Amino acid sequence: MSENTPPPERPSGPIKIPEGLWVKCKACKEIIYSKEVARGGKICPKCGYHFPLTARERLDMLCDAGKWTAFGNEIKSADPLKFSYSKKDVEKSQEKGKDVFKSVNYKDAVKKLNEVLGGFDAILCAEGTIEGIPAILCSMDFRFIGGSMGSAVGEKITRAAERALAEGKPLVVISCSGGARMQEGILSLMQMAKISAAVARLREAGLPFISILADPTTGGVTASYAMQGDVNIAEPKALIGFAGQRVIEQTIRQKLPEGFQSAEFVLEKGMVDLVLPRNQLKAAVGNLLRLLHVG
Ligand SMILES: [Zn+2]
Structure with missing residues (x-):
């Protein structure tokens, strides 16, 4: 056809x-x-x-002629806590038709997801060009444990930022994440500081960092690199926030306003700089890089 x-x-x-x-x-x-x-x-x-898009589809969309070269896929998640899912979690995920948690152990779930999704954990890092401008890109994949940020994701973004610094290229990160990966405990939370430090070095060197926020971008990802772009761009109606709406309502005992945590709402409050439909992203990122990138 x-x-x-x-x-x-x-x-x-x-x-x-x-x-x-x-x-x-x-x-x-x-x-x-x-x-x-x-x-x-x-x-x-x-x-x-x-x-929703996969990590690969996003890179295809942003890179010229859909061409990019992946790197860093040798970095794999460890299982420092020897984490096991509870019986209840396993049953719940099976009810939802997700068979990932059939593996009761986190280690097995990661192995299985890597086999099925292409072996890049929850983030795909690549080199490519955007409207002719060489760039380093990172693209998150929500299918891999909710796009959660564990130590592999943190290390990959950090190395991507370091590569951008070494090669004098801009960094573009597309986030799509439920936040830090609780299965790796404190090591996941530590990634927030590590990535933030790497991003800060890019800023000192005058290299642009564009952050694109897809639906959803929440938790520790919002609380770190997703909000640290020189320009933060959200996709329309994307859910962007730190804690979930119900948790906030229960904590402050107040009803939250209509549209709370939508891309449009956070734009109005100054949390993001632009809300752009996906089909305008490439041209916008190209324009921004031309404006911001010296040399
Ligand atoms: Zn529709």
């Missing part, structure tokens, strides 16, 4: 969606021809909902 083939007729009657041909928009519930979604950067043509 060529790119220009008209979409097949919409299914009528009780909707049974053939695998891969039609997708249902999570926001407006419309059934959309999947090629139509793919063509527009996985944005719903009816309502503008941004479908």
Whole structure:
């Protein structure tokens, strides 16, 4: 089927969606021809909902001709706490149809996810060019334990920042994360300081760091590098925050305003600099790098 083939007729009657041909928009519930979604950067043509992207899809989208070279995938998560999931967690995840926790041990879950998703833990680091400008990119993948930041993720971003510094290139990080990875305890939290220090060295050297926040960007990731970009750009309606809404409401015993922690809300409050649809990101990042990057 060529790119220009008209979409097949919409299914009528009780909707049974053939695998891969039609997708249902999570926001407006419309059934959309999947090629139509793919063509527009996985944005719903009816309502503008941004479908989740994998780490690879994001790099393909940002890098010229979809070309990039990965590095740092030899860094793997350790299991310092010898962490095991509780029986309840395993049952809950099986109910949701996620079979990852069938492995009761964190170590086994990581191994399995690395096999299935491509062996880059929750972040893919790469070299590429954005509108002709050589850059170092890091792209998080929510499918890997909620895009959580463990010691492997922290080490990979730190090395990416160090590579950017050594090669005099800008750094672009796309975050999509539930926060620090509790399965590695304090070692995950320590990554926040480590990455922040690496990012600070980039700033001292006058090298730009662009942070892109996809849905969701929360917890320790928001509390560190995701908010430390020279320019922080969020995707429309992305959830951006530190603690969850319910936790905050219970703590302060107040009802939170409408749209709290949405990209648009945090833009209004000055937490991010821009909210941009995904299909404008590449051109915007290119423009920013030309403006900020000296040499
Ligand atoms: Zn929609």
